[in-house]
Amino acid sequence: MENLTKETIDKGLEVLDTKNDGKLLTHLNSCVHCGLCADSCTYYRANPEAKYIPATKVDLVASIYRKYQTFGGKAFPKIVGARTLNEETTKEMVDLLFGACTMCARCVSHCSIGVDITYVIKKGREMLSNMGMIPETLQSTINSAIESGNNMSISEKDFVETLEWLEEDLQFEVDDDDAKIYLDQKGKDILYTLNPREPKFFPLSISAMAKVFHVAGESWTISTKMYDVTNYAYYSGNYEEAAIITQRLYDEAENLESKKVVLAECGHGSRAFRWEGPNYIKKEYPFDVITSVELLASYLNEGRIKVDPNKIPEKVTLHDPCNLARSGGIWKEQRYILNECVSDFVEMTPHGIDNLCCGGGGGQLAMSEYNDRRMAIGEIKAEQIRATGAKIVATPCHNCVDQLSQLNVTFKLGIKIMTLGEIVADAIVMENEK
Amino acid sequence: MIHGVKIISYGMPKDYSKKRGDISKSVGYSYIGAMSPMKKESAFLHLPTYIAGLSYHIGTFLSLFLFVFFIPGIYPTGLVALIISIILLISGISGFGILIKRISKDQLRSLSNPDDYISNILVTLIQLMTAVVLYIPQSASYYFILISIFFLYLPIGKLKHVVYFFAARYHLGFFYGWRGVWPPKQG
Ligand code: SF4
Ligand code: SF4
Ligand code: SF4
Numbered sequence: 298m299e300n301l302t303k304e305t306i307d308k309g310l311e312v313l314d315t316k317n318d319g320k321l322l323t324h325l326n327s328c329v330h331c332g333l334c335a336d337s338c339t340y341y342r343a344n345p346e347a348k349y350i351p352a353t354k355v356d357l358v359a360s361i362y363r364k365y366q367t368f369g370g371k372a373f374p375k376i377v378g379a380r381t382l383n384e385e386t387t388k389e390m391v392d393l394l395f396g397a398c399t400m401c402a403r404c405v406s407h408c409s410i411g412v413d414i415t416y417v418i419k420k421g422r423e424m425l426s427n428m429g430m431i432p433e434t435l436q437s438t439i440n441s442a443i444e445s446g447n448n449m450s451i452s453e454k455d456f457v458e459t460l461e462w463l464e465e466d467l468q469f470e471v472d473d474d475d476a477k478i479y480l481d482q483k484g485k486d487i488l489y490t491l492n493p494r495e496p497k498f499f500p501l502s503i504s505a506m507a508k509v510f511h512v513a514g515e516s517w518t519i520s521t522k523m524y525d526v527t528n529y530a531y532y533s534g535n536y537e538e539a540a541i542i543t544q545r546l547y548d549e550a551e552n553l554e555s556k557k558v559v560l561a562e563c564g565h566g567s568r569a570f571r572w573e574g575p576n577y578i579k580k581e582y583p584f585d586v587i588t589s590v591e592l593l594a595s596y597l598n599e600g601r602i603k604v605d606p607n608k609i610p611e612k613v614t615l616h617d618p619c620n621l622a623r624s625g626g627i628w629k630e631q632r633y634i635l636n637e638c639v640s641d642f643v644e645m646t647p648h649g650i651d652n653l654c655c656g657g658g659g660g661q662l663a664m665s666e667y668n669d670r671r672m673a674i675g676e677i678k679a680e681q682i683r684a685t686g687a688k689i690v691a692t693p694c695h696n697c698v699d700q701l702s703q704l705n706v707t708f709k710l711g712i713k714i715m716t717l718g719e720i721v722a723d724a725i726v727m728e729n730e731k
Numbered sequence: 732m733i734h735g736v737k738i739i740s741y742g743m744p745k746d747y748s749k750k751r752g753d754i755s756k757s758v759g760y761s762y763i764g765a766m767s768p769m770k771k772e773s774a775f776l777h778l779p780t781y782i783a784g785l786s787y788h789i790g791t792f793l794s795l796f797l798f799v800f801f802i803p804g805i806y807p808t809g810l811v812a813l814i815i816s817i818i819l820l821i822s823g824i825s826g827f828g829i830l831i832k833r834i835s836k837d838q839l840r841s842l843s844n845p846d847d848y849i850s851n852i853l854v855t856l857i858q859l860m861t862a863v864v865l866y867i868p869q870s871a872s873y874y875f876i877l878i879s880i881f882f883l884y885l886p887i888g889k890l891k892h893v894v895y896f897f898a899a900r901y902h903l904g905f906f907y908g909w910r911g912v913w914p915p916k917q918g
Contacts, residue, residue: 320743323898329889330847332839333773333780347838356842369846369887377888378844409773409784410892411761411899413906572910575747582749626751626911650915 301428306382309424313362320413321420325362327412328355334414337407339653339674340397351404351414354393358421361386387430394421395432396667399674400532401619401654415624422534431533438529438663439538446545447525449493457521459496463504467511470504471727476511478503481553482518488555489519489589490526490546490570492563492695499695502562505722506589512725513601517559523549526566528574532660536577543574550584557585559592562716564618564694565658568625588621590693593721594630597637604724609639611713613720614687616645616678616701617652618694626650631693634717638724639689645681653678655692657700672707675700679708693717743902750909757908761900764914780832783825790822791854794861798878806865816862823862826855846888853881854890 315322334351335341341349356378363370363379370379380386402415425431431439442448447456457480464478479485489510495503510517523545530539550558560567571586596602615631622628628649635642647653656675661667678701682690690701690712701714715723768774774781793815800806807815830851833839857877864874885891907913 318744319898320902323895323902327892327895327899329892330839330842330844331773331780331784332836332842333777335838336776337772345838347841350838350842352842373887376845376849378846405903406765406770407772409771409781410896411765411903413899413903572748575749576744579747581747586749623912624910626907629916650912 301382301384301387305428308427309382309387310361310365312420312424312427313358313366315362315366320416324355324413324417325359327410328352328359329410330356331409334404334408337404339399339401339403339656339677340670342677343673344670348393349397351398351408352412354398354421355412355414355417357386357390357393358417358424361424382424387425387428390421390425391430391432394418394425395435395660395664397670399619399654399656399658399661401658402623403619403651403654406623406650419534422532423536424534426534431535432664432666434664434666435529435533435660438660439533439535442525442527442529442542443538446523447493448527448529449497451493451496453521456496456524459500460503460519460521463500463507466504467507470508471511472729473511476507478507479518480521483552484554485516485518486556487515487517487559487592488550488553488557489517489524489559490561490566491519491524492527492561492566493525494695494699495561499698499716502695502716502719505716505719506561508722508725509593509596509602509718512727513596518553518555520549520553526561526563526570528566528569529660529663531565531569531573532663539569539573540577543570543577546570547574547578547582550582555584557587558582560586560588562589562693562695562718564620564625564696567627568620572625588625588627588693590621590627590630590634590717593717594633597634597721602721603726604638604721605726606638606640606724608724609689609720610641611639611688612641612643612686613639613689613691614643614645614682614685615648616655616682616690616692616694616697617649618692618697619652619654619658621693622652623650631691631717634721635691638720639691643685643687645685653681655697655700655704657696662696662699671700672703675704676708679704679710682710682712683708687712689713689715689720691715691717691720743905746909748909752908752911752913754905754908757913758901758904760914761904761907765903766900780829783828786822786825787829787854788822790819790826790858793818793822794858797861801861801864801871801874806868808865812865816865819858819862823855823859826851826858830855849884850888850890853877853884857881 338351360378360380361382363377364381369377398418400415404414438448441450460478468474468476528539528542567588575581617628655678656671661671698714705712833843860874860877863870
């Protein structure tokens with residue numbers, strides 16, 4: 298790491314200015330170093346070293362705050378553990394805040410005080426971002442999204458071709474030549490987004506949702522210009538780039554005069570657009586935003602689609618994406634869907650808002666330099682799955698699908714991983730079947 | 732006091748997202764339901780430490796409460812003094828136990844700075860000194876020196892969590908309430 302200039306350091310420190318932020322002030326001053334959050338973090342569980350304790354990550358940021366912003370830190374730095382922002386602390390921050398945290402927030406609800414540990418870690422990432430120290434691997438994913446409109450750099454031509462053959466597939470599946478995947482249609486009720494992993498690696502999850510929309514008689518469209526639900530700048534802490542990505546989807550929803558944006562099955566994408574996005578662009582959305590999980594649950598609840606749980610007789614378990622459940626409050630809906638659509642649903646322990654992260658969050662899937670740690674924490678999830686005896690793991694997050702697929706191979710789980718859209722589509726009873 | 736004023740006057744950044752839950756219910760849950768030892772791994776996985784911590788904090792608040800009476804020279808006597816000193820003895824021992832744990836566990840030691848030890852020792856001494864004053868009123872001058880040091884040190888180190896704890900619970904309740912995560916839905 299090259300020597301840090303004063304200008305670089307000042308840019309990092311700007312983030313810690315608590316003048317207009319009582320929340321930041323609070324969380325930087327609340328940790329009492331009891332260490333009781335250690336067991337709640339999968340990094341620590343997989344590798345019980347002090348550096349992986351959530352409080353150590355918090356203290357990296359808080360100790361720098363104390364040094365520059367508090368009387369105690371300025372007058373008695375050694376006593377209150379105040380640290381200078383320099384090469385050494387920056388290196389530690391990159392390693393632990395980017396490389397040893399999925400921002401799953403599990404530690405937050407278990408903290409004995411109530412420190413919003415993830416909020417502080419996010420601030421630390423924002424500092425590093427201001428200082429130009431985002432890991433290159435993560436930054437390149439963001440660059441792809443900014444430059445091409447989607448994080449996998451899929452060309453519009455390839456995307457449209459994929460959707461065209463998926464439409465043919467859909468017509469065959471539902472036995473209706475009028476079944477459509479609507480592209481760039483104005484004035485539809487729903488603008489449906491996608492995780493670019495879908496057109497690239499999992500196109501069948503798109504046809505699954507298209508089938509559900511068709512049967513529900515939904516008014517919907519996909520944009521060929523801006524369909525990417527992900528926003529990796531949420532993870533990098535570069536909120537200017539996060540705002541660019543958010544604004545694009547916002548503009549497309551406005552341009553297509555959509556009443557509602559439906560977020561594809563993606564934990565961080567849902568969080569980034571629904572909860573963080575309006576704050577990145579500093580305005581309220583004039584349209585509604587819901588997740589596809591809520592939409593699927595509402596179709597079932599309102600009887601717009603009929604399902605037969607006997608169509609999925611295998612034992613199914615559910616992996617809750619942290620960003621959807623713990624940080625988004627969506628955890629009952631997926632249980633309702635599974636209870637309707639499969640005949641043998643079993644929970645993991647723990648689950649819901651107390652779930653364990655799969656290990657793929659926080660941008661870890663993009664940062665290959667931390668692959669060993671990612672797989673080590675993933676083993677805990679793998680054993681949790683194995684203990685259920687399930688043959689299918691349902692999860693409403695394409696990041697999680699990716700990580701779970703790798704866990705499946707590495708730890709020989711012998712499972713099938715499905716999105717909720719795929720589960721619902723498989724369980725659907727078509728008109729001609731009734 | 733200064734820290735309390737700061738927390739309130741600094742405010743919070745405006746949230747432009749569309750609220751989904753009930754903030755007052757969530758804040759209430761944050762202070763009560765979410766603090767239940769059954770809900771926290773920091774409590775149920777570490778029961779002895781949790782109980783010691785609880786007892787230690789009861790002793791701290793009791794000591795501060797008694798300080799208000801000691802200023803005008805009101806000292807409880809008889810059975811009341813006995814009960815108070817038993818409670819303070821237990822809480823003081825708990826504080827000492829927490830200190831021993833901090834010193835003896837490698838990982839906890841690496842997480843700690845001198846302030847963690849100073850704060851613990853200071854508060855434990857105040858609890859024990861409060862009990863002593865009840866029986867030996869002549870020791871009051873030492874007690875008042877100690878409590879003055881405590882109040883001087885309070886805004887510098889981690890003891891200020893006495894204010895920030897409540898603010899942290901509020902912010903957490905607000906955050907999870909806004910998104911409809913807390914209070915957790917039944918079922
Ligand atoms: S957010 Fe998750 S990964 Fe990060 S420190 Fe907390 S428990 Fe660990
Ligand atoms: S449990 Fe909370 S207060 Fe205790 S060390 Fe962890 S973050 Fe700090
Ligand atoms: S990858 Fe999935 S489980 Fe892991 S943090 Fe993201 S949403 Fe959570």
